[in-house]
Amino acid sequence: MESTIRNLITEALQAKFGIADVPFSLERPKDLTHGDYATNVALIASKQLGKNPMEIATDLMQMLQSADSRIASVSVAAPGFINFELNRSVMLDILADAVKDSWGQTTVYAGKKILVEHSSPNLFKPFHIGHLMNNTVGESIVRLARASGADVSTMSFPSDVSLGVAKAVFILLEKYGADFVPQEVSVLGDAYVEGTKRYADDETVQSRVKEIADNLYAQTLSPEWSLYERCKEFNIAYFEEIVARLGSHFDSYIYESEAGVDGKKLVLAHTPQVFTESEGAVVYTPDESQKLHTAVFINSQGNPTYEAKDLGLLELKFGKHSPDLSIFITDAQQVSHFNVVLDAAAHINPVWKEKSLHRYHGRMSFKGQKMSSRLGGVPLVEDVLAAVIEEVKEKNADITPEASEMIGIAAIKLVILRAMAGRDINFDPETSLSFEGDSGPYIQYTAVRAMSLIQKGAAAGISPHMQKPIAGTELLERMIARFPDIVTRAQTEWAPHYLVTYLLELAQAFNSYYGQHKVVDEDTEASAYRLGITHTLHTTLIKGLDMLGIAVPEKM
RNA sequence: GCACCUAUGGUGAAAUGGAUAUCACAGCGGUCUUCGGAACCGUUAUUCUGGGUUCGAGUCCUGGUAGGUGCACCA
Numbered sequence: 001m002e003s004t005i006r007n008l009i010t011e012a013l014q015a016k017f018g019i020a021d022v023p024f025s026l027e028r029p030k031d032l033t034h035g036d037y038a039t040n041v042a043l044i045a046s047k048q049l050g051k052n053p054m055e056i057a058t059d060l061m062q063m064l065q066s067a068d069s070r071i072a073s074v075s076v077a078a079p080g081f082i083n084f085e086l087n088r089s090v091m092l093d094i095l096a097d098a099v100k101d102s103w104g105q106t107t108v109y110a111g112k113k114i115l116v117e118h119s120s121p122n123l124f125k126p127f128h129i130g131h132l133m134n135n136t137v138g139e140s141i142v143r144l145a146r147a148s149g150a151d152v153s154t155m156s157f158p159s160d161v162s163l164g165v166a167k168a169v170f171i172l173l174e175k176y177g178a179d180f181v182p183q184e185v186s187v188l189g190d191a192y193v194e195g196t197k198r199y200a201d202d203e204t205v206q207s208r209v210k211e212i213a214d215n216l217y218a219q220t221l222s223p224e225w226s227l228y229e230r231c232k233e234f235n236i237a238y239f240e241e242i243v244a245r246l247g248s249h250f251d252s253y254i255y256e257s258e259a260g261v262d263g264k265k266l267v268l269a270h271t272p273q274v275f276t277e278s279e280g281a282v283v284y285t286p287d288e289s290q291k292l293h294t295a296v297f298i299n300s301q302g303n304p305t306y307e308a309k310d311l312g313l314l315e316l317k318f319g320k321h322s323p324d325l326s327i328f329i330t331d332a333q334q335v336s337h338f339n340v341v342l343d344a345a346a347h348i349n350p351v352w353k354e355k356s357l358h359r360y361h362g363r364m365s366f367k368g369q370k371m372s373s374r375l376g377g378v379p380l381v382e383d384v385l386a387a388v389i390e391e392v393k394e395k396n397a398d399i400t401p402e403a404s405e406m407i408g409i410a411a412i413k414l415v416i417l418r419a420m421a422g423r424d425i426n427f428d429p430e431t432s433l434s435f436e437g438d439s440g441p442y443i444q445y446t447a448v449r450a451m452s453l454i455q456k457g458a459a460a461g462i463s464p465h466m467q468k469p470i471a472g473t474e475l476l477e478r479m480i481a482r483f484p485d486i487v488t489r490a491q492t493e494w495a496p497h498y499l500v501t502y503l504l505e506l507a508q509a510f511n512s513y514y515g516q517h518k519v520v521d522e523d524t525e526a527s528a529y530r531l532g533i534t535h536t537l538h539t540t541l542i543k544g545l546d547m548l549g550i551a552v553p554e555k556m
Numbered sequence: 557g558c559a560c561c562u563a564u565g566g567u568g569a570a571a572u573g574g575a576u577a578u579c580a581c582a583g584c585g586g587u588c589u590u591c592g593g594a595a596c597c598g599u600u601a602u603u604c605u606g607g608g609u610u611c612g613a614g615u616c617c618u619g620g621u622a623g624g625u626g627c628a629c630c631a
Contacts, residue, residue: 027572040574043611053611077575079611122631162631256631281629291559292627299629306631336560336626362561363625395594407594418580419569423562424624431567431581435594438569438580445594452592489572501570504579515587515596556594 002026002037004068005084009041012063017049017056028485032478035075035083042080053080088474092466094481098536104483104543108491110149115323116142119243119250120157120330123235124168126189127242127381129364129427130331136416137361138329139248139549140496145327147547148491153321156250157313158239160232161257166213167195169224170205172231173212178223182234210301217260217303242381246409247549254316260304263312266348267297267304274347284344295340310341314352325355327494332360332422359494362424364416388412388433395435396556403553410440410550417548418500438504440550443541446507447552450538453519457531462524464531473533476513479506480533483540487547496548503544510537 006026014020024041042057049056057076064074064082072087097103118138121127145152159165171191172180182188198205212224219225236253243250267275267282275282280300284307286292297308304312317326330338338358346353388408393399399407415432419425425432435441454464486502489495519530542552 025572025574027574029575030571030578031575034575038574040612043574046611079575081575083575159631164630278628283628293559294628296629301629303629305629309631332561333625334631337631339560340627415568423569426568434568434581436581437594439594441594442580445592449592449595456591493572497570501579504570508579511595512597514591518591520591555592 008067012060035085037084039082057082091477091481095536104487106488108148112150112324114145114150114152115321115326117155118329121239122159124188124192126185129379132381133364136413143547144491153251155252160255161216163213166209167199168192170209171195182231185238256309259309259312263308264304286343292340327357329359361421364425364427406551406553407441414440417496443503443507444552447541450534457520462527464535465528466532470526470529480536
């Protein structure tokens with residue numbers, strides 16, 4: 001349709017004014033009262049023609065008025081826009097697909113292999129609210145990718161070996177002995193915090209922790225190694241449980257310990273060509289023009305740093321999965337780190353940089369305070385969820401446990417997803433969390449209400465269909481018909497918030513309609529049509545929310 | 557110090573260079589013997605600042621101001 005209109009404009013321009021090559025745009029106006037398509041061609045051409053844009057627009061409008069049977073009307077608006085409104089039948093043709101399984105499936109990345117890495121946990125640290133943000137953004141990107149025609153696989157990159165882990169292991173050994181078997185994740189988290197404190201001001205602790213770190217890196221058989229292995233296994237099980245609750249599953253893991261071994265080899269193999277030795281460490285110094293900082297890849301102790309681990313990760317990722325696009329999600333603080341790593345990686349294998357895409361999210365502060373699990377006192381995901389679910393139950397005492405879980409998660413996820421990724425969110429449960437207005441539960445509620453109407457119709461023997469259109473639903477039809485375009489945009493820019501904005505507007509439009517019209521009444525024919533629209537609305541909300549990682553309960 | 561990011565009603569956010577800057581919360585005023593009120597309708601109030609580019613700037617360029625983040629052996 002778009003190219004048809006574009007051609008019609010070009011032809012009219014040539015026929016009427018004898019000019020070509022006007023770089024005009026043809027867009028889908030965000031304001032639906034401006035029609036289905038709008039062009040600025042008259043504004044662009046006015047300089048070249050030396051005429052008033054309104055005159056040009058009016059001339060073109062007259063020529064385009066009946067140029068295509070799918071165009072219902074063409075109008076001119078100041079300062080010189082030409083708006084096209086399509087026939088209702090065009091919308092209804094699109095809506096015929098809205099109740100099919102394929103609704104919302106696009107071909108944006110058809111045939112591509114996409115790998116998404118997100119939610120990477122730090123073992124020995126409980127899953128806190130920062131991870132929740134990463135998981136929410138990551139899961140939504142996974143689901144957008146799955147709706148794009150791509151072959152998608154997911155992975156996570158657990159941080160399983162580090163000095164911090166060694167500090168925790170030191171405490172566990174000291175407190176519980178080598179035979180320690182973890183029962184609760186909080187014990188590990190507490191050990192992490194305590195270890196950090198003890199390490200800070202005690203030299204004998206420092207040397208012992210470093211020794212433990214060496215043994216963990218080298219996988220040397222030792223009391224710390226076997227204790228550590230039990231904790232690692234326990235941690236992964238905990239991680240899988242909590243992300244499953246949030247709707248995520250990982251096809252595979254690459255551990256930092258593996259990536260570290262790989263990364264160290266890679267760095268050494270490319271020294272001194274790419275990396276250089278400096279003060280006992282191996283570093284990478286980017287070209288001056290890059291405006292990046294020098295980074296240590298192997299420290300003077302001989303262990304790979306975060307940089308080398310991420311380099312090793314690139315080799316492992318591309319070696320195992322050979323993706324056409326490798327997306328990874330982290331918080332914004334790591335932007336310059338990855339710029340350096342990718343810059344270094346490009347010297348080893350340019351593909352690693354070309355096919356990698358870093359999407360970052362902002363930081364979540366809690367009641368105005370930056371969260372750091374290293375210092376303790378961090379809100380954990382399970383605690384936050386429990387608090388929110390409690391609120392849901394207060395609002396509705398009859399709610400099922402499944403429904404309250406879905407509603408609580410929707411409320412939190414929407415706070416994160418409605419903002420453009422990359423911005424910080426100050427998460428204050430008092431004000432950030434909402435069950436009304438621009439909120440996850442509002443959209444869920446609208447979907448549940450729509451389903452309830454359909455059931456009411458069924459009880460009255462009315463089944464939804466769209467054979468005989470009636471007046472009053474045109475706006476809803478137009479909005480629903482745009483769903484595939486919105487999904488396409490969200491996928492192209494990897495920006496779930498476009499979808500959030502759309503779903504909120506759509507839910508509002510439906511609720512507004514509902515407030516003014518009776519959907520199911522004595523007029524069976526008209527009721528069936530209204531239910532037909534209601535049905536397409538329902539599937540659109542369900543599919544849209546699913547792409548955000550949000551499920552909808554049956555009742556709420 | 558250098559680099560990157562951000563600045564929109566009282567609050568939280570949206571806006572592919574486009575039309576009267578959109579939405580929610582809060583406030584104020586209504587709908588209400590419901591098709592499921594987690595709803596609907598009305599109303600008050602917003603682009604940090606100076607310059608520039610453009611037919612047109614919240615958006616692009618540039619100078620400032622304010623905030624955030626990163627800059628060698630943590631991840």
